[in-house]
Amino acid sequence: MTLPLPPLDAHAHVSPDVPAADLTSLRAAVFAVTPSLSEWQRAAGRTDELTAWGLGCHPAIASEVESFSPSAFSEALDSATFVGEVGLDARRGAAIATQKEVFHQVLEMLSERPRLVSIHSVGASGQVLDALERYPQPGAILHWWRGSTSETDRALEIGCFFSLNAAETRRPKVIARIPAERVLTETDFPHTQKHDRAATCPGVVEMVEDALGQAWALDEWGVRRRIWANLATLLERAQSTARMPLGIRKGLLVASVS
Numbered sequence: 001m002t003l004p005l006p007p008l009d010a011h012a013h014v015s016p017d018v019p020a021a022d023l024t025s026l027r028a029a030v031f032a033v034t035p036s037l038s039e040w041q042r043a044a045g046r047t048d049e050l051t052a053w054g055l056g057c058h059p060a061i062a063s064e065v066e067s068f069s070p071s072a073f074s075e076a077l078d079s080a081t082f083v084g085e086v087g088l089d090a091r092r093g094a095a096i097a098t099q100k101e102v103f104h105q106v107l108e109m110l111s112e113r114p115r116l117v118s119i120h121s122v123g124a125s126g127q128v129l130d131a132l133e134r135y136p137q138p139g140a141i142l143h144w145w146r147g148s149t150s151e152t153d154r155a156l157e158i159g160c161f162f163s164l165n166a167a168e169t170r171r172p173k174v175i176a177r178i179p180a181e182r183v184l185t186e187t188d189f190p191h192t193q194k195h196d197r198a199a200t201c202p203g204v205v206e207m208v209e210d211a212l213g214q215a216w217a218l219d220e221w222g223v224r225r226r227i228w229a230n231l232a233t234l235l236e237r238a239q240s241t242a243r244m245p246l247g248i249r250k251g252l253l254v255a256s257v258s
């Protein structure tokens with residue numbers, strides 16, 4: 001059955017050189033994160049109908065964090081559709097103090113110019129929440145969240161959204177704890193292929209949607225509509241709807257009347 005709304009992948013890694021036709025053939029709305037300013041710059045001129053390109057500084061890549069330029073990032077932010085991937089990684093990358101300095105600078109810029117922001121938090125859930133308390137973000141999406149129960153409650157209180165992938169369905173930690181209105185779907189392509197063999201490209205979120213359908217007692221269309229309604233709320237909060245590519249804005253319209 002073809003649903004009136006495409007699947008939503010709120011966090012995937014896609015090469016900025018990928019042909020537009022390949023993205024179109026995914027038939028999915030994809031938020032493509034980048035690890036660095038230079039990669040974002042390669043994607044910045046693209047006009048893909050259903051793919052939004054994020055401006056990122058990946059916390060696990062030491063060279064990116066250590067060479068972070070606030071002025072260059074700030075300039076890029078003006079035209080950025082959304083921000084990602086940013087955050088903290090206590091297991092890899094630059095010294096955590098340096099990562100925090102960069103993450104705080106990014107969040108501070110976003111306090112003035114809100115965007116959807118896809119946040120990495122490996123081994124640093126509490127520290128990410130500390131930062132979000134200090135610099136509140138209307139568009140915060142915790143991606144692949146593995147925080148404890150109390151940290152999850154704290155994240156909910158701050159207003160965060162969560163993008164869940166197949167790993168969460170294989171080893172559920174938060175799916176039952178997060179209200180349906182705070183959930184988005186993602187693949188984190190290519191990193192979750194080991195949890196979902198079907199996820200051989202971005203946008204394949206069927207396994208997550210199935211798990212959500214069971215948790216929420218909704219059919220496929222009910223889940224899809226819920227996810228798009230959540231995206232609409234988040235975009236509105238972060239005043240970012242107009243920044244979205246045309247195909248995503250069309251989807252938001254469909255979601256608003258369905």
Ligand SMILES: [Zn+2]
Pocket residue numbers: 011013033085188
């Ligand atoms: Zn990622």
